[in-house]
Amino acid sequence: MSVKFLGFVIALIWLAMGDAVAQTNGIDTIKALVSDAIGTREGAWFSYRDSYRLMIRFEKYGGPKQFIQNHLQLALTDKKVSAEGMRLTLEGHSIHLNLPLDPVGRAVFPMLKVAYDENAELRVNRPASVVTLEQRVSILTRSDGVYEVPDLRAACDQVLQYQRYASFLSYRLKQCVGVQFVYAKDSANPVLQFRTVEHVQVRLPAKEGGAFGGDSINAFTVAVFRFSDWSEKGQVISNNVPLAIAPMFD
Numbered sequence: 001m002s003v004k005f006l007g008f009v010i011a012l013i014w015l016a017m018g019d020a021v022a023q024t025n026g027i028d029t030i031k032a033l034v035s036d037a038i039g040t041r042e043g044a045w046f047s048y049r050d051s052y053r054l055m056i057r058f059e060k061y062g063g064p065k066q067f068i069q070n071h072l073q074l075a076l077t078d079k080k081v082s083a084e085g086m087r088l089t090l091e092g093h094s095i096h097l098n099l100p101l102d103p104v105g106r107a108v109f110p111m112l113k114v115a116y117d118e119n120a121e122l123r124v125n126r127p128a129s130v131v132t133l134e135q136r137v138s139i140l141t142r143s144d145g146v147y148e149v150p151d152l153r154a155a156c157d158q159v160l161q162y163q164r165y166a167s168f169l170s171y172r173l174k175q176c177v178g179v180q181f182v183y184a185k186d187s188a189n190p191v192l193q194f195r196t197v198e199h200v201q202v203r204l205p206a207k208e209g210g211a212f213g214g215d216s217i218n219a220f221t222v223a224v225f226r227f228s229d230w231s232e233k234g235q236v237i238s239n240n241v242p243l244a245i246a247p248m249f250d
Contacts (some may be wrong), residue, residue, distance in 0.1 A: 044128035048120040055109045067155035071106035073136035081130045092120030098124045104211040139245035145238040158246040174249040178226035182211045182244040191239040192223040212246045
């Protein structure tokens with residue numbers, strides 16, 4: 001509801017109550033009536049239509065994207081706020097849908113005409129001041145844990161080309177510099193290694209960090225494979241499936 005319309009509602013209530021608003025309980029009555037008129041929201045909410053317009057770009061994008069995927073991601077901006085139990089739901093006049101979140105806060109975005117027509121809301125059970133909701137394009141993981149270096153380079157470039165398509169000015173000067181493997185912070189010693197064409201294996205160091213570039217909270221264990229540090233041929237091997245693989249731009 002717009003501020004102007006809210007003011008109009010208050011004015012109508014004020015006129016209808018006449019001199020009664022001058023009484024001690026007049027303002028409290030107005031607050032109660034306005035609350036009934038506009039309803040109350042617990043936690044943050046986002047426009048489904050706005051998110052739809054972002055997410056549909058990936059569906060319409062005609063460039064190569066066999067190595068990448070598209071999600072809607074929730075990210076906390078206050079490290080004092082726990083992500084445990086965080087929920088994302090789609091709420092409209094006739095639709096009520098829970099959107100499951102993966103361990104890094106990503107959800108599969110439902111392309112639903114009814115939600116668009118009803119101007120539904122994406123609701124989060126966290127305050128608006130501590131959470132963001134955005135499109136997140138990342139690299140597909142492999143169940144066998146083996147990634148060919150040329151494929152990782154191609155995957156990073158596919159994300160970059162899509163981002164240039166979606167937001168050219170923000171990404172026109174960016175270049176792919178590597179990929180980041182993301183694991184749970186409490187996972188049992190994740191191991192990421194580079195294997196040369198001569199089958200020599202070198203372990204990559206791991207550290208605390210955010211899942212994606214720009215994340216403000218170091219809630220995960222991450223291992224970085226920077227392209228300039230290694231041969232253009234070879235394999236990157238993960239001893240378990242990462243939660244996510246994020247492209248790195250510079």
